[in-house]
Amino acid sequence: MLRTHTCGELRIEDVNKPVTLTGWVQRTRDKGSLLWIDLRDRYGITQLFLEEGKTDASVLQTARTTGREYVLKVQGTVVERLSKNDKMPTGDIEVKVSSIEILNPSKVPPFTIEDNTDGGDDLRMKYRYLDLRRNPVRESLQLRHKMAQQTRIYLDSLNFIEVETPVLIKSTPEGARDFVVPSRMNPGEFYALPQSPQTFKQLLMVSGFDRYYQIVKCFRDEDLRADRQPEFTQIDCEMAFITQEDILNTFEGLVRHLFKTVKGIDLPSVPHMSYTDAMKYYGSDKPDTRFEMKFAELNDVAQGKGFQVFDSAELVVGICAQGCAEYTRKQLDELTEFVKRPQVGAKGLVYVQYKADGTFKSSVDKFYSADDLKQWAERFNAKPGDLLLVLSGEKAKTQKALNELRLKMGDQLGLRDKNKFAALWVIDFPLLEWNEETQRYHAMHHPFTSPKREDIQLLDTNPGAVRANAYDMVINGTEVGGGSIRIHDRATQQLMFTHLGFSDEEAKKQFGFLMDAFEFGAPPHGGIAFGFDRLCSLFGGADSIRDFIAFPKNNAGRDMMIDTPSAISQEQLNELSIAVQEVKK
């Protein structure tokens, strides 16, 4: 090693030791007769010290030629600092320099290498290798490493086997768009990159692997919304000879293990909530349960009193914002404006102020007596000082809008603390969901999810009511994982494909291998996949996944640093038997 110690490890006990350090110049303070350099590496910062008259003149001269981000190799002796810095682990000491070698100079970086940099997003992405030098970004990737380590430790301890599944697989247009890879050796044919190793992990169960996992890259060629990446990482898992409860317990265990080992948090046991209840009480299949503020339905107590808006509504539903009875007119107007935004979609907002003195003031006093409003308040277990916020209209839309309002109120009341964590299993998802665009049902999860046995009879008569053995893990309102008990017999799988609009031929062509496999002794099995990038960002308390990925792509799917995608040569195209053609408008 070019160094004897890292820049993070010297302490008061090391005083008088001769040491060699290597690292980057974080900053230099030149007081004329005294010169300090902060030398930085991954492990920390150590202060170097040079003194006119005592340090060799040529060494001082070399030190003075160095600038920010120069790479140095420094020899010296550890000495106790006169003015200690208790904010740094190395703050008790400094290194009295006897020699300096410049291992590599540096141009002035295009932005500062500080926790709060002056660099904009584009510049940071173009010079990602410099951005990665910043502590918050490096720490995010170190957190990710620790998460992966602990995931493996937990699953290994339960006899899971990590198996690598192929990256060059077959294109199956069901679901999102595939990235494809032309095959040179098989002209006109293509591989696809996996959107998930779904069929392979099921085949591993057919093979008797019993417990499989993989931390694995997956790919989706989607129009990138903010914070989506064309390549992303999953913790992908599957188990055989299990019930749904076994899966929920095993992976609740994983999440609790991660909280314990990575964050030192004892997560309480994770409650289960049906999809129906999640929609009813939170208007969302991924409710943020860090705070209560459950929906209460008011149809029976709010309808039939002459208020036309409510009377004509499919659903009248509200939330109770504790301690907000004294919201000003302006604040209430802001909330009304919020719910009327197109993204939220409500027509208006009814409020009821439950004053500290026990009286009520509402935007619908004309229609409702104090007794009426008291009845409403009881629905919420509201207390004097609380504010009721009520929406109405078509059921699904109103639930969705009230979910947005609930989250906004949660933010406003400081109930969504990033350092507090609430996990939840949402279970009993619908098997199918209606797609307005294609005018047919699609698999809500994927075509391999098993329907609840007692609901199969509804497949023909009321497909939307069929429930699946499917579940999501939700933390702080974010879906971090989801899975299902799978179909493991050919007949049911074929039935599913039929209901999803596959012809027998299509089903056989795309998934014949899986249905064949089911005829050779497939065990009952199920699994789950966690979005690893998202899970890491959640643990890191960040909104964006970008800094938890070493080299992310921008929203146009472009890597700004290496400047790709890019043109390839005509020779390459010829070898692959493909041509670039004009975009068809």
Added chain:
Amino acid sequence: MLRTHTCGELRIEDVNKPVTLTGWVQRTRDKGSLLWIDLRDRYGITQLFLEEGKTDASVLQTARTTGREYVLKVQGTVVERLSKNDKMPTGDIEVKVSSIEILNPSKVPPFTIEDNTDGGDDLRMKYRYLDLRRNPVRESLQLRHKMAQQTRIYLDSLNFIEVETPVLIKSTPEGARDFVVPSRMNPGEFYALPQSPQTFKQLLMVSGFDRYYQIVKCFRDEDLRADRQPEFTQIDCEMAFITQEDILNTFEGLVRHLFKTVKGIDLPSVPHMSYTDAMKYYGSDKPDTRFEMKFAELNDVAQGKGFQVFDSAELVVGICAQGCAEYTRKQLDELTEFVKRPQVGAKGLVYVQYKADGTFKSSVDKFYSADDLKQWAERFNAKPGDLLLVLSGEKAKTQKALNELRLKMGDQLGLRDKNKFAALWVIDFPLLEWNEETQRYHAMHHPFTSPKREDIQLLDTNPGAVRANAYDMVINGTEVGGGSIRIHDRATQQLMFTHLGFSDEEAKKQFGFLMDAFEFGAPPHGGIAFGFDRLCSLFGGADSIRDFIAFPKNNAGRDMMIDTPSAISQEQLNELSIAVQEVKK
């Protein structure tokens, strides 16, 4: 769990316990009044027992309808076996069955699920999910899992950070062919799949990550030789602020850790051998050092005696096969035939039998006296009873041919035991190698490998003589890993690109980001990558890597099970702005 125990865990201590087992029917023996079923899962086999008159008749009847590979759930009681089987961990007990549920029936599998199957390669690949049920294949993948686990444990303990690098990167035609991925959002542009994360791991060093590793899929679109796969896995590593010795020590440590923890073998410390010596003494840059049989050069003692073949040869070189002096005429003829094969390429073989009585008999007695031959024998430290085998001709070709002969003799003499392991560092590789086809020098390793400082001056005058700071780890004659100390300054990198025939423009377009990065404080760094599939097969004592990959492709790059690559829809092609075109002949 559907079971209380696995099929591998019941022991004599469990007698009288009520248990529920799940698994596959391995075989059934029906003796009329007595019926045994071997139930198999990943963990082992447990014998089930049913008895006419004692077992419920309907249970017996169900049992009799089951066939090979049926999936059963069985309840019963553990009983001591009358005739124990000490070859099975569960051989002291059996389970007296009280109920059987058929979880899934099975068609008769197309080949037997036994250690030695009757299935051919193609059939096994098409039904890979059944092939994976066979113990040797499952054990190979379990070994692979353990190797990955232990690799991570070792590297984690040394502060290496696992960082995921991108899979969708930029095509850089230097080296092997890239697989490419058309970008829908950027029509006419392509991503490439990485042949290795080389530039990214170097950028992580520039970023100060200090110690990086990744167990990562890489891709090469090559014409597949036997036992090559288009996607393969590397243990990819990089360190900063190190010398070559640090890398060699660290990764010798990894390999020794793997041998110790996975195989229980204490590998001795790994010797270093220069590339020059490897060629001189073994005729190969990946010598099998499980056995000695070093080359001895005979030019000075064999030339000038009138034997025209030797006199005109650039090199006369041989090996000594211990104890083979009594090889028959037929055996010697076979060896001659062997070396004359086109793949080996020698013109002929000279042998010298050093008889037990101290006399010599050779194929060139006409030209050489006993004293001459004694001189040869001394070169080999040969003893009476040994056989000398000598080739001659152009140096490189002769070394190559003698290497083949040496390996054949090693096989023949049982010196290449798959359970014995000899590791070796081959160091000081040439920086460049001449390519006859392109008539120019190519990087032997890759363009980022640093030349030895003292040899840089030879770049213009004698490029082939420039040595690199490059090294390979060789085990049992297989290159399992290789790496180098990298260039870390722009000037040297640019010099390398120039010598490799890149125009400044090309170099900048393809690797500008890396050269830019070198100007912002790049530390000295180097690394290594191990071929993980190969390393696993070596540990598993197998010749082929195929069974160490869950879902391998065949030599045409085709996955026979899912039948891919395959055609994609015109709609997909349109979205990607590409067309399939006729192959240009």
